[in-house]
Amino acid sequence: xxxxxxxxxxxxxxxxxxxxxxxxxxxxxxxxxxxxxxxxxxxxxxxxxxxxxxxxxxxxxxxxxxxxxxxxxxxxxxxxxxxxxxxxxxxxxxxxxxxxxxxxxxxxxxxxxxxxxxxxxxxxxxxxxxxxxxxxxxxxxxxxxxxxxxxxxxxxxxxxxxxxxxxxxxxxxxxxxxxxxxxxxxxxxxxxxxxxxxxxxxxxxxxxxxxxxxxxxxxxxxxxxxxxxxxxxxxxxxxxxxxxxxxxxxxxxxxxxxxxxxxxxxxxxxxxxxxxxxxxxxxxxxxxxxxxxxxxxxxxxxxxxxxxxxxxxxxxxxxxxxxxxxxxxxxxxxxxxxxxxxxxxxxxxxxxxxxx
Numbered sequence: 001x002x003x004x005x006x007x008x009x010x011x012x013x014x015x016x017x018x019x020x021x022x023x024x025x026x027x028x029x030x031x032x033x034x035x036x037x038x039x040x041x042x043x044x045x046x047x048x049x050x051x052x053x054x055x056x057x058x059x060x061x062x063x064x065x066x067x068x069x070x071x072x073x074x075x076x077x078x079x080x081x082x083x084x085x086x087x088x089x090x091x092x093x094x095x096x097x098x099x100x101x102x103x104x105x106x107x108x109x110x111x112x113x114x115x116x117x118x119x120x121x122x123x124x125x126x127x128x129x130x131x132x133x134x135x136x137x138x139x140x141x142x143x144x145x146x147x148x149x150x151x152x153x154x155x156x157x158x159x160x161x162x163x164x165x166x167x168x169x170x171x172x173x174x175x176x177x178x179x180x181x182x183x184x185x186x187x188x189x190x191x192x193x194x195x196x197x198x199x200x201x202x203x204x205x206x207x208x209x210x211x212x213x214x215x216x217x218x219x220x221x222x223x224x225x226x227x228x229x230x231x232x233x234x235x236x237x238x239x240x241x242x243x244x245x246x247x248x249x250x251x252x253x254x255x256x257x258x259x260x261x262x263x264x265x266x267x268x269x270x271x272x273x274x275x276x277x278x279x280x281x282x283x284x285x286x287x288x289x290x291x292x293x294x295x296x297x298x299x300x301x302x303x304x305x306x307x308x309x310x311x312x313x314x315x316x317x318x319x320x321x322x323x324x325x326x327x328x329x330x331x332x333x334x335x336x337x338x339x340x341x342x343x344x345x346x347x348x349x350x351x352x353x354x355x356x
Contacts, residue, residue, distance in 0.1 A: 047316045047319070048317065048320060051136070054137045054138060055142075055143045058138040058139075059143060062201065063201050066081075066205045067209045069084045070084070071083075072204070072205045072206070072209075073205065074206075076208060087111070089107055089112055091107075125261075127257070127258035127259075128262060128264070128268060129269070130269045130314060131258065131259075131262040131269055131270070131312060132262065132314055133313075133314050134254065134258060135252075135255050135313040136313030136315035136316075137315070141244075141247070141248070141252075144194045144244070145245065145297060147190065148187065148190060148191055148241070149297050151183055151187045151190055152183075152187050153179070154180060154183040155180065155183035155184040155186075156181075157178070157179035159299070160245055161241075162242075163299065168291075168294050170286060170291075171324075172291040172294075172295060172321035172324035172325050173324040174286075187241075191240040192237050194240055195232070195233045195234075195235075195237040196229070196233045198232070199228070199233045200212065200213075203225065203229065249298065255311065263307065263310060266344050267340050268339065269314065269338070269343065270306050270309070270312075270337075270339070270343050271309070271312065271318060271319060271336070272335070272338035272342060272343065272346040273335055274335075274336075277334050278303075280326065284322075284325045284326070285325060291322065291324065292318035292319075292322050294321070297317065298311050298313060302318035302335060303335070306347055318335055319335045319337060
């Protein structure tokens with residue numbers, strides 16, 4: 001039996017998916033197309049991870065500083081401790097007649113006022129250049145503010161009981177979310193826990209930490225210690241639940257002086273807004289909602305002028321929310337940290353826009 005005659009393999013007889021493919025292309029194996037998910041923008045969430053690391057480190061320092069005598073005032077001993085050494089003003093020597101009034105004055109100047117002026121000057125210089133970075137990156141109180149904000153937002157859709165309208169039901173990347181009332185079971189215990197922790201820490205700054213923590217673990221506080229801890233815990237719990245933003249914005253002297261230094265430096269770092277691309281904000285979230293406004297823990301509008309951002313803590317949550325919401329925009333986000341001439345131009349753009 002003769003084998004069937006097969007025509008020669010030529011481009012004309014070779015089955016190919018593309019009639020226009022040449023002989024060389026037909027011989028190549030079919031290529032696999034692997035879909036690639038859209039990547040997050042470079043640096044996404046990196047700043048927040050650094051900021052949280054700084055906050056946790058400073059919180060640990062805040063709690064442990066009196067334990068290791070790094071800084072505290074001992075009411076029992078009548079003097080302060082600094083880096084493990086006794087820090088006295090020398091007034092005991094004046095009372096005992098061992099030094100003159102002039103020497104006592106110099107002691108107070110060099111041991112009290114000079115460190116305060118030098119430390120305060122350095123602190124205000126940092127604020128003058130970069131804003132309230134202590135608040136947004138280190139302050140233990142602001143860490144509690146953000147924690148309670150997130151828990152309360154999960155429970156009610158609002159970061160504070162004083163916010164009238166719920167936040168948009170979408171995350172900055174467009175993922176939908178909705179509140180769950182069961183989270184209220186974590187809000188009040190968290191506020192009470194932080195309040196009691198702060199009360200204990202404050203007491204350890206005034207009394208020997210070994211005594212404070214010994215009484216804590218033994219459950220044998222003195223009457224005065226019990227009164228202090230009870231009053232401080234109640235007041236701080238109420239503050240964490242109802243007045244944490246009000247304290248940061250209107251009461252905290254540390255934040256106020258930082259803001260005053262920052263607001264008077266036109267070259268200081270600010271959150272810059274590309275006003276020419278303001279139309280892109282319409283596609284930020286569904287229903288023309290704003291991701292940056294929802295992200296701000298101080299309830300500010302990040303696209304506003306510097307004067308109205310007086311209490312900005314430079315936490316950069318608005319900047320990263322803008323990065324996420326504009327991740328598919330080839331021109332990138334509209335919010336950036338700017339300083340120097342760019343900060344001046346940013347404010348000039350707001351003024352010119354207002355004049356138009």
